[in-house]
Amino acid sequence: MARMGRALLVGGAVIAAGILFASLKLNPYVYFAGYVILQYVVIATAWNILGGYGGYVNFGTPAFFAMGAYTAVFLILSLRPPLFVLIVAGGLVAALLGLGIGYLTLRLRGVFFSIATLALSVVLQTIIVNWEFVGGSRGLSVIRPSEPPFGSYVKFLFAVMVALAVLSVLAARFIEQSWIGRGLAALRDNEEAAECMGVPTLRLKLFATTVSGFLLGVAGAPFPYYVTFIEPNSAFALDYAVNALAMPMIGGTTSWVGPVLGAVLLGSAQQVAIVTISSEMNLFIVGVVLVAFVVLAPEGILGLLRRLRGH
Amino acid sequence: MAGPLLEVDGLVKRFGGFTALNGVTLRVRAGERLGLIGPNGSGKTTLINCVSGVLRADAGRIVFDGADVTALPPHRRTRLGIARSFQIPKPFASMTVLDNLGIPLEYAGHARASQGTASVAEILREIGLEAKAHLQPAGLTQIEMRKLELARAMAARPKLLISDEAMAGLSHAEVDDILAILFRLNAQGITIIMIEHIMRAVMRFSERIVVLDAGERIAEGTPDEIVRNPAVEKAYLGE
Amino acid sequence: MFSWELLANAVVAGLLLGGFYAAVSLGIGLIFGLLDIANIAQPAFLVAGAYGSFVLNEAWGVDPIVTGVLLTPVFYLIGAGVYRVYYGSFERRGEESLRGLVFFFGLLFIIEVSLSLKYGVDYRLVQAEYIGRSIEVAGVGVAFRLLIPAVIGVAMTAALYLFLGRTFYGRAIMAVSQDQAALRLMGADPVKIKTIAFGIGIAAASLAGALLITITPVVPSSDREYIGRMFAITVLGGMGSIGGTLVAGVILGVSESLMATFFGPSWAPAVSFGILLLVLAVRPAGLFGR
Numbered sequence: 001m002a003r004m005g006r007a008l009l010v011g012g013a014v015i016a017a018g019i020l021f022a023s024l025k026l027n028p029y030v031y032f033a034g035y036v037i038l039q040y041v042v043i044a045t046a047w048n049i050l051g052g053y054g055g056y057v058n059f060g061t062p063a064f065f066a067m068g069a070y071t072a073v074f075l076i077l078s079l080r081p082p083l084f085v086l087i088v089a090g091g092l093v094a095a096l097l098g099l100g101i102g103y104l105t106l107r108l109r110g111v112f113f114s115i116a117t118l119a120l121s122v123v124l125q126t127i128i129v130n131w132e133f134v135g136g137s138r139g140l141s142v143i144r145p146s147e148p149p150f151g152s153y154v155k156f157l158f159a160v161m162v163a164l165a166v167l168s169v170l171a172a173r174f175i176e177q178s179w180i181g182r183g184l185a186a187l188r189d190n191e192e193a194a195e196c197m198g199v200p201t202l203r204l205k206l207f208a209t210t211v212s213g214f215l216l217g218v219a220g221a222p223f224p225y226y227v228t229f230i231e232p233n234s235a236f237a238l239d240y241a242v243n244a245l246a247m248p249m250i251g252g253t254t255s256w257v258g259p260v261l262g263a264v265l266l267g268s269a270q271q272v273a274i275v276t277i278s279s280e281m282n283l284f285i286v287g288v289v290l291v292a293f294v295v296l297a298p299e300g301i302l303g304l305l306r307r308l309r310g311h
Numbered sequence: 312m313a314g315p316l317l318e319v320d321g322l323v324k325r326f327g328g329f330t331a332l333n334g335v336t337l338r339v340r341a342g343e344r345l346g347l348i349g350p351n352g353s354g355k356t357t358l359i360n361c362v363s364g365v366l367r368a369d370a371g372r373i374v375f376d377g378a379d380v381t382a383l384p385p386h387r388r389t390r391l392g393i394a395r396s397f398q399i400p401k402p403f404a405s406m407t408v409l410d411n412l413g414i415p416l417e418y419a420g421h422a423r424a425s426q427g428t429a430s431v432a433e434i435l436r437e438i439g440l441e442a443k444a445h446l447q448p449a450g451l452t453q454i455e456m457r458k459l460e461l462a463r464a465m466a467a468r469p470k471l472l473i474s475d476e477a478m479a480g481l482s483h484a485e486v487d488d489i490l491a492i493l494f495r496l497n498a499q500g501i502t503i504i505m506i507e508h509i510m511r512a513v514m515r516f517s518e519r520i521v522v523l524d525a526g527e528r529i530a531e532g533t534p535d536e537i538v539r540n541p542a543v544e545k546a547y548l549g550e
Numbered sequence: 551m552f553s554w555e556l557l558a559n560a561v562v563a564g565l566l567l568g569g570f571y572a573a574v575s576l577g578i579g580l581i582f583g584l585l586d587i588a589n590i591a592q593p594a595f596l597v598a599g600a601y602g603s604f605v606l607n608e609a610w611g612v613d614p615i616v617t618g619v620l621l622t623p624v625f626y627l628i629g630a631g632v633y634r635v636y637y638g639s640f641e642r643r644g645e646e647s648l649r650g651l652v653f654f655f656g657l658l659f660i661i662e663v664s665l666s667l668k669y670g671v672d673y674r675l676v677q678a679e680y681i682g683r684s685i686e687v688a689g690v691g692v693a694f695r696l697l698i699p700a701v702i703g704v705a706m707t708a709a710l711y712l713f714l715g716r717t718f719y720g721r722a723i724m725a726v727s728q729d730q731a732a733l734r735l736m737g738a739d740p741v742k743i744k745t746i747a748f749g750i751g752i753a754a755a756s757l758a759g760a761l762l763i764t765i766t767p768v769v770p771s772s773d774r775e776y777i778g779r780m781f782a783i784t785v786l787g788g789m790g791s792i793g794g795t796l797v798a799g800v801i802l803g804v805s806e807s808l809m810a811t812f813f814g815p816s817w818a819p820a821v822s823f824g825i826l827l828l829v830l831a832v833r834p835a836g837l838f839g840r
Contacts, residue, residue: 055647055648057651059651104827104830105827108830110647112830115590115777115781116823116830118590119778119782119826120823122778123823126816126817126820130817179418182410182413182414183418185403185405186403186406186414188405189404190403192365193401193402193463195365195385196363196364196389196395197394197415197466198390198414198415198418198420199386200387201386238659242655245652245655245656249652254405280666283659283663284660284667287656287663288656290659291653291660294639298649
């Protein structure tokens with residue numbers, strides 16, 4: 001338990017650093033870009049809990065992210081609760097989505113889960129596009145709360161995202177090092193053998209899908225306040241689908257470090273690229289990098305480092 | 312323990328139009344060494360897949376240690392005390408040998424009262440894999456992989472251990488090695504069902520042998536009786 | 551508001567659409583249904599085929615169906631190449647599941663974004679004299695642009711069915727999906743057979759792409775609508791059943807057509823997704839699956 005205590009301490013320190021950083025008077029762009037990178041830390045970490053630890057590939061990240069975002073929109077329009085409530089609600093709705101899809105498909109082969117998540121985004125986007133209350137296809141303006149801490153709402157969101165990133169990484173690390181993580185690794189390596197060794201594979205898979213969904217929803221909940229104009233194309237953006245895969249793959253999928261590494265590296269690179277090349281070109285390059293890594297360096301940067309060090 | 316440890320009653324399993332098990336009935340006494348033999352395709356592996364829960368039978372009942380397990384998923388059956396090794400080893404490739412054993416111990420072994428070896432280190436010593444404890448399965452030889460399979464099943468602290476062709480393709484000395492391990496386990500009170508094609512091993516090991524052919528039980532008896540049984544000879548050599 | 555005429559039109563359109571959907575799903579039926587390779591990039595090849603047809607049609611006025619046929623060898627080779635990479639990187643090492651899926655997703659992504667970079671996001675369509683014309687059959691209007699692809703779809707299904715049942719390579723492909731050992735004894739190399747099958751699957755997708763752009767204009771993101779449809783049809787029809795693909799295609803086509811007519815066209819993706827989930831939940835083997 002001493003390890004857990006130390007991790008919490010480090011996490012707390014990072015959050016404190018984040019708050020400090022947010023109270024500085026830096027170029028606002030730093031906070032805009034920082035928010036996106038931190039958001040990807042949450043997304044990549046969330047994806048990896050099911051994908052890296054459990055071996056079940058979720059192609060529908062946009063669906064979960066957007067569920068968090070649009071749950072927040074719905075609540076903002078109806079009840080205007082504090083941000084904290086939006087985040088928890090967004091997470092819970094996305095968690096339910098994960099549980100639902102999981103329950104329907106996880107008893108079958110992993111490939112059917114993946115196919116279902118692939119089709120999920122399209123369907124959910126169709127539903128949102130037809131839902132006038134949250135803006136439909138035209139989109140909706142979202143008014144940020146007044147008098148934010150740090151003087152600017154973006155800086156506040158930045159600090160919030162630092163906290164969410166720390167919390168999600170702590171959660172992933174906790175799962176990874178617990179009996180749940182060991183069971184997930186066993187079922188990832190060989191599900192039939194794991195089941196016969198006493199591992200309750202279905203329950204663990206549902207757990208991972210639900211937690212992963214929750215964190216993805218949490219990442220999406222502040223999004224409406226961040227962009228101030230929410231519309232389906234940006235909430236369901238393809239970027240989320242490919243980055244959620246590429247970042248853990250590039251960083252390394254077997255530990256919590258990989259997604260963080262991948263999110264920081266790839267996220268920063270994309271922030272730079274977006275101002276220099278078109279966003280489509282950026283996506284194209286990410287796609288190529290993803291394929292290159294999965295073919296040539298499937299264990300990611302962590303795996304390469306391990307090989308250089310050990311053997 | 313009054314009744315049998317394992318009761319299989321009228322088990323039927325079909326794959327599409329093909330009937331792999333056609334009403335197989337079997338009783339295994341606690342502490343027994345049972346041999347299960349039969350030509351290729353006779354349904355042996357299908358039978359133990361049904362007993363371990365990997366396959367759901369189409370008809371019939373399976374009762375283990377007095378409890379009806381027919382509808383239980385495999386992991387629950389393992390927790391109740393059924394463990395098996397796989398014909399083609401299925402190790403957890405990303406873990407060390409030590410961690411491979413840790414999984415069944417953590418998920419099934421600890422839940423059960425002490426039966427046989429108490430810790431992973433002891434199991435490794437028992438089976439002869441101590442030196443390889445920190446290697447990944449990729450670094451093991453053929454026989455070491457088979458031993459790992461058995462060790463994993465042992466780590467679940469089973470009452471019933473099903474060994475599925477653990478000796479296929481091994482040398483004479485290696486077969487004796489595995490046989491010795493199984494005898495030792497049985498001496499500790501673990502009931503063992505051995506599926507094998509290596510007749511010498513089955514004959515030496517089994518107290519009783521059941522013979523399957525084309526999904527049906529065609530003979531049952533002591534090794535001597537089986538050897539002299541004409542129906543068995545016909546099943547193996549054909550007509 | 552309901553009328554029998556509306557219903558009749560919807561059903562007929564659905565039936566025709568079904569024939570087209572069968573063509574769309576043949577490739578994945580072969581690759582996923584028989585070879586058990588979850589090639590989720592298949593819809594991207596469909597759209598790439600559509601764009602190929604557009605390019606030839608726009609530049610030289612070649613009839614779209616003809617372009618489809620002309621491009622099949624090209625896509626066959628592409629498919630064979632893709633399989634070789636997949637085999638060398640994943641299948642041989644026994645790591646198909648996670649990484650293979652990600653590989654195909656990356657491919658899907660790259661193809662869609664490439665098309666977007668090259669051709670932009672405007673809708674593209676083809677010109678042919680029969681597009682826009684229709685005939686009347688028993689009081690129901692049948693558009694040629696739906697009829698011809700449907701007929702070709704049925705023909706493609708029949709052709710593939712005969713190929714798999716009657717030719718050496720066809721039977722080898724059926725064998726490789728069931729028993730690789732027996733295949734080796736036959737003297738055939740499983741990798742070569744799978745390469746051929748994969749190539750045929752991609753070629754089928756490209757031909758279906760030509761049909762697609764005949765029916766409706768396309769954009770690079772059109773592939774997303776077909777992910778659900780392809781897999782819904784393959785799963786509903788039953789893995790490994792070519793005839794099932796046609797039946798499932800028709801079921802989906804009619805369902806979507808009825809949905810579009812009475813509830814609005816934007817709900818189409820929900821129909822295929824709903825069918826997919828329903829089949830997976832109730833009877834994963836599908837109608838005619840093994």
